[in-house]
Amino acid sequence: EIVLTQSPGTLSLSPGERATLSCRASQSVDSYYLVWYQQKPNQAPRLLIYGASNRAIGIPDRFSGSGSGTDFTLTISRLDPEDFAVYYCQQFGSSLTFGGGTKVEIK
């Protein structure tokens, strides 16, 4: 099973700042299989990025995904107040796994 480790656990930033979230895989993942979700309190997760770098429908262009192999990154170029949430990565390779999440909180 591929383990996804997200870091940091919590990111404290101010609105307007840049957020960089990491998702590291225990073995190489084809970028086609790497996905990011956003989850706000008491809401279901929302698909942000699929195929490592493709924004889902309706996702603002301040969200971008990159990476390959074992290292993937979600970048929020300028944090909007509505972006403070928990972010999860997920992969579907040999099996389906989720990362443990990164919480982006207001500093």
Place this chain on the structure above:
Amino acid sequence: QVQLQESGPGLVKASQTLSLICTVSGDSINSNEYYWTWIRQHPGEGLEWIGYVFASGSPYYNPSLKSPVTILIDTSKNQFSLEVTSVTAADTAVYYCARGVLGYYFDTSGPLYFDYWGQGALVSVSS
């Protein structure tokens, strides 16, 4: 507009069976493009997939799960269901149903990613 809605009891006694139904609207559950999936989230924790089912196939369950589960699909009602038997306090969680886009990994297939989710159903297990 695709919508998924979970329904079922919010409180289940330990050792009994947890049953949830996901009703899908705006799409046919008979589609050959999606895996219909159950995912749960323990309080304050991350996401754990339970299992998924394709309209014309057998369900596939997370081998890491300790709880015995069954996922069934009812194409006539455009619904799929989840049963967790002999529940314990460890099964207390928010349960989500989700639509997974079909993907392939070599000779296997499964949900590549989840594009639509239900709002979630909190199920608590009481002693």
